[in-house]
Amino acid sequence: MKFNLFSTPIFMTNIDLDKINIEAEIVENKWYSNTNTSHGKKNKLSKDGYHYLMTTIAKTIMPVLPGCSKVNLLNIWKNKYITEDFQENHIHTESHFSFIIYVKGASKTVFFAPHKNLIECFYKESFFDQTYQSEFRPGQIVIFPSYLEHMVKKSSNIETYAGNLLITNIDEKKAMIEKVNDANGYVCE
Numbered sequence: 636m637k638f639n640l641f642s643t644p645i646f647m648t649n650i651d652l653d654k655i656n657i658e659a660e661i662v663e664n665k666w667y668s669n670t671n672t673s674h675g676k677k678n679k680l681s682k683d684g685y686h687y688l689m690t691t692i693a694k695t696i697m698p699v700l701p702g703c704s705k706v707n708l709l710n711i712w713k714n715k716y717i718t719e720d721f722q723e724n725h726i727h728t729e730s731h732f733s734f735i736i737y738v739k740g741a742s743k744t745v746f747f748a749p750h751k752n753l754i755e756c757f758y759k760e761s762f763f764d765q766t767y768q769s770e771f772r773p774g775q776i777v778i779f780p781s782y783l784e785h786m787v788k789k790s791s792n793i794e795t796y797a798g799n800l801l802i803t804n805i806d807e808k809k810a811m812i813e814k815v816n817d818a819n820g821y822v823c824e
């Protein structure tokens with residue numbers, strides 16, 4: 636008998652790109668990788684786009700969440716990999732789950748096992764997988780625990796949306812108030 640302990644849940648589903656369009660005021664080079672991104676800038680989703688995105692995400696991950704959980708969108712942004720651009724290894728802090736929506740071009744995201752350093756230290760040969768080189772295509776969304784380290788390999792002509800999610804209990808007083816309205820949709824800054 637064999638069973639795996641402490642596995643990492645990764646969710647993938649199709650998403651209609653025509654229903655999600657992020658208006659970003661400023662796109663600039665950021666992080667050591669100088670990635671072209673609107674992260675940390677004003678990003679706006681229409682009200683309908685917000686509801687479609689959150690319904691898709693909630694339906695996908697809700698089966699593994701405790702009862703009464705609410706999925707909140709913390710932020711969303713767009714990334715552009717123009718010519719041989721990349722993004723260094725990173726995690727998404729202060730959130731529970733993160734997501735990447737592949738808008739243009741095949742995915743170049745590589746995920747790293749949380750215990751990859753231990754594997755490297757103790758195993759001369761590769762008994763255990765340390766990386767996963769994804770093969771997602773445009774029109775797919777991948778949702779993963781925010782602690783999972785990942786990077787983007789050198790890529791050209793690729794576009795993604797990325798975002799962070801916080802899970803709250805709907806009974807908690809601290810549950811986030813939805814920041815979406817008819818006039819402005821969802822805006823994160």
Ligand SMILES: [Fe+2]
Nearest residue numbers: 725727785797
């Ligand atoms: Fe990321």
